Amino acid sequence: MHETSINDNEEIILEVNNLKTYFKLDEGILKAVDGVDLQLKKGKTLGIVGESGSGKSVTTKAILQIVDTPGEVEGEIKFRRRKNGEIIDIGKLHSKGSEVRDIRGGEISMIFQEPMKAFSPIHTIGNQLTEAILLHDTKDEKEARKIAIDTLEKVGMSNPDQRIDQYPHELSGGMRQRAMIAMALCCNPSILIADEPTTALDVTVQAQVLDLINNLKENTGSAVIFITHDLGVIAEMADDVAVMYLGKVVEYTDVDTLFFGALHPYTQGLLQSIPSLAMINQRLESIEGTVPTPINLPKGCGFYSRCKKAKDGVCNVDDIPFVKVKEGHYVRCVLVE
Numbered sequence: 001m002h003e004t005s006i007n008d009n010e011e012i013i014l015e016v017n018n019l020k021t022y023f024k025l026d027e028g029i030l031k032a033v034d035g036v037d038l039q040l041k042k043g044k045t046l047g048i049v050g051e052s053g054s055g056k057s058v059t060t061k062a063i064l065q066i067v068d069t070p071g072e073v074e075g076e077i078k079f080r081r082r083k084n085g086e087i088i089d090i091g092k093l094h095s096k097g098s099e100v101r102d103i104r105g106g107e108i109s110m111i112f113q114e115p116m117k118a119f120s121p122i123h124t125i126g127n128q129l130t131e132a133i134l135l136h137d138t139k140d141e142k143e144a145r146k147i148a149i150d151t152l153e154k155v156g157m158s159n160p161d162q163r164i165d166q167y168p169h170e171l172s173g174g175m176r177q178r179a180m181i182a183m184a185l186c187c188n189p190s191i192l193i194a195d196e197p198t199t200a201l202d203v204t205v206q207a208q209v210l211d212l213i214n215n216l217k218e219n220t221g222s223a224v225i226f227i228t229h230d231l232g233v234i235a236e237m238a239d240d241v242a243v244m245y246l247g248k249v250v251e252y253t254d255v256d257t258l259f260f261g262a263l264h265p266y267t268q269g270l271l272q273s274i275p276s277l278a279m280i281n282q283r284l285e286s287i288e289g290t291v292p293t294p295i296n297l298p299k300g301c302g303f304y305s306r307c308k309k310a311k312d313g314v315c316n317v318d319d320i321p322f323v324k325v326k327e328g329h330y331v332r333c334v335l336v337e
Ligand SMILES: Nc1ncnc2c1ncn2[C@@H]1O[C@H](COP(=O)(O)OP(=O)(O)OP(=O)(O)O)[C@@H](O)[C@H]1O
Pocket: 023, 030, 031, 032, 050, 051, 052, 053, 054, 055, 056, 057, 058, 059, 068, 069, 070, 071, 229, 293, 294
């Protein structure tokens, strides 16, 4: 679906083509990610939005080659490396090999909803930060500690030279989140992947963390992939948006078009289910039903069973192509002209 390729445009840092991740389970093949195309530009944020189970997390795990067993990843994951701008296909690297480990944490890093997952409880924040810096950046321990303190300061940690010697459980939730962001940023990654990083935080801290990610993106020029089910967060963070449903991108567009010209009935349903951004004077509605498990799905559109506009004999016959409606705007729906 891409209009230009990573090979022709230096601004593109990551290009994913026909990415699939299937889990072979006793019940059948679970198609968690099923033919995803994405592109990420330097200094931009790509938001990935969709309900729980739509394949957002597995998509980013596949990009980093950290999918849980028995998941199998297929497709191209072209990444522009820092060194000489060389383009490599992460999908072709061995998931435990040194090159992918060098990229993970060094050039592409990730923050999660639950910061405790990112830290070991038995080592201080400082030890864990300096270890990452020593692995990817400098070999000098004193310098690594200085970089760690500077990074903690950059993410708004008060008294970083004291906090650095604390254990993760000694920090408040907001401070732990900042420490995890520091961990993700200490090696100046080209791409930061944020998977629902603020869901567990209270509203004020959430706003601070979002500001922090936006400022860092502006100051360092790194690109961000931001996963959320919250369209309010998308409005604040994203430049472009991929709406996912059942392992597929169903709509892909810039953030303004998403809010003012969404075409896929699923995207429209998501928009109508949020209070502040839903069209004023319209009744608040949620999409009926839940996301089915992507095993042995019937032919046709994945959203068929929940779509108010669905037409029997039209939407449930063939796989639905991803069609360009205008420059930068793609939709997977046969009812869209
Ligand atoms: N290790 C696994 N084994 C089997 N199925 C898995 C595994 N991990 C994820 N899945 C399935 O893959 C599908 C996509 O999951 P994924 O976590 O990517 O969804 P998500 O959109 O990120 O949801 P959430 O917002 O809840 O994190 C789901 O049906 C999920 O049950």
